[in-house]
Amino acid sequence: MYISEIYASGFRCFAAVAPLRLALSAGLNILVGPNDAGKSAIIDAARYVLWTRGDDYIRPDLHDFHVDSAGVRAWDFTLRCTFDGLTPEEESRFLEWCVNEGGTLRLHVCMKGAVRTSPGGGSVVTSQHRAGVEGDGLPLDGELREYLKATYLKPLRDAERELSAGRRSRLSRILGSMPVMGPQAKPSSDPDKPTLFDTLAKADTDVRSNSAINGVNTSVNTDFLSKLSFADDPLVATLDLGARGSFDQILERFELYLNPTHGDERVIRGLGYNNLLFMAAELLLLQSHPDQVPFLLIEEPEAHLHPQHQTLFMDVLAARATAPETDAQQRVQILLTTHSPQLAAGADLESMTMVVAHRAFPLGKAHTRLEADDYDFLRRFLDATKANLFFARALIVVEGDGENLLLPAIAEKLGRPLSRHGVSIVKVGHRGLFRYSRILQRKTAPSIGLPVALIPDWDIPPAEAKDLVKPRRTENEWKDDEVASHVATLTRDEGDGVKAFTADHWTLEFDLAVQPSLAGDVYLAVQLAKTNSRNPAWHAKVREAAAKTFSDWKNSGLSNVAIAVKIYQPVHDKDASKAEVAEQLAAILRARPETPAQMRAILPPYLVSAIDYVTGGAPAAPNAPPEPDTPDRD
Secondary structure, rough: OOOEEEEOOOOOOOOOOOOOOEEEOOOOOEEEEOOOOOHHHHHHHHHHHHOOOOOOOOOOHHHHEEEOOOOOOOOOOOEEEEEEEOOOHHHHHHHOOOEEEOEEEEEEEEEEEEEOOOOOEEEEEEEEEEOOOOOOOOOOOOHHHHHOOOOEEEOOOOHHHOOOOOOOOHHHHHHHHHHHHHHHHOOOOOOOOOOOHHHHHHHHHHHOHHHHHHHHHHHHHHHHHHHHHHHEOOOOOOOOOOOOHHHHHHOOOOOOOOOOOOOOOOOOOHHHHHHHHHHHHHHHHHOOOOOOOEEEEEOOOOOOOOHHHHHHHHHHHHHHHHHOOOOOOOOOOOOOOOOHHHHHHOOOHHHHEEEEEEEEEOOOOOOOOOHHEEEEEHHHHHOOOHHHOOOOOOEEEOHHHHHHHHHHHHHHHHOOOOOOHOOEEEEOOOOOOOHHHHHHHHHHOOOOOOOOOOOOOOOOOOHOOOOOOOOOOHHHHHOHHHHHHHHHOOOOOOOOOOEEOOOOOOOOOHHHHHOOOOOHHHHHHHHHHOOOOOOHHHHHHHHHHHHHHHHHHHOOOOOOHHHHHHHHHHHHHOOOOHHHHHHHHHHHOOOOOOOOHHHHHOOOOOHHHHHHHHHOOOOOOOOOOOOOOOOOOO
């Protein structure tokens, strides 16, 4: 059996009027999205309903109740986990708690929390766990509760402490819960096959007979305790290994640690490796209990792991979530949250759910506007840099390096730095803008609501560039209906927050070169990129020569477009790298003295509109004073 849905109403960020209904698969489920979207609240909802095998202290308090936009706190919340896929044995075992829905037995485990005013003032939080969709079924007894407990790995785990010896250590509880440890807790009936209890008892006996230990015992008892005792209440101490205590106390003396790379001397290993060891121990416990629901909750498994180990760990999880069922182990259902683009890039898109503004948006084929071949395409090309789209507050999708390097500088000059507004830029190459934006578009309402700006090139050269591009057709050789069809292609998948801002002329670099106030800067950037030199003296000569050449072009009566063609020719002919041109131009633009309002009149309008769109701001009035530094869009 597995959890098919998690429901939350009135709980933290999930209002009663907009409750969470998160559908889960029986395998791997990954929650992604920006901070404060509700991912941790979903994990905690499952913990509150099911409890955990770590015996974490879980008790709702006043802060678990939703607070609406008016500042009014809810008085009730409802959490529910729905279980499907019950085996015949599970159906008969939990028949009293199940409900028959259309011939299918389901188990709904419901937790209800309530705030009540105490007679003496203040508030009292109460909670109850019952079966049923509305929590109106039978209470959950101890056997069912134990069967349903989840395994939980919290974020920023102190793995070294958890695996060290100590009272109620996590390692001792993991060991004590493993079925193989049961027979080891008592003496063996076969002297030739001693149990762990026998081995420790013998070691304890040997320790107590040691002369040094006896000397310490005698000294403590004779020199100190005998003199501190009452006549009728003598104090006597014993120094040994403590094997006479309970088996749990014995297990609390165990440690689990990684062996050194070289030699036998124990060394302290890094946080990342210790986290891998701790998660391995938890997975071992999880697969060792075929008599319990194998449900694993993980928050931020990437903590302390470098990218390659994140990928390896995700591979292990995916294998455990799809492993065939055997008598020795069950397939594990996993629900995890992550902020790692590396993990997100390596995961199957259909296993992911975006959590945005307290709503869950599954990314499977039944929900997005992605086509079937889009999933195959994204499986090949969705890397860690592009996976930033799962965590952004807004998104700009561009084709190449020029836009990727220039847009942050342009946004800064407009007073709208992208990082301050949580905007990510995703560079996807010449093809595939809509393949990525369709991830964020839904087949049915509601929409995800993230602003997504697509900035494709116009890709039609002007007539003045005919000698440069022939035999390719230029703009004057296109028919009106062909242009209209081309525009329709560039904007075909707009909607659900996705808008296309196409270049006005040919490419981004060419559009900047067409602007009279920017043309000189673009030409200088191209010339600096061509030199491929870091020598300041040589740069000064390049600047001087570029200024003279540009001035001669202006004085010759050439049109702005004709000058732009001359500026762009080295880029078109690949004599200058687009990336190096963009890098040089970004530095030049950042050094310009204009205010944000003045830059609006200089830059191509479609770029200004795109940046305004993703940063959530309206265009400033012409000649307005500089815009103050703005807070995040949300």
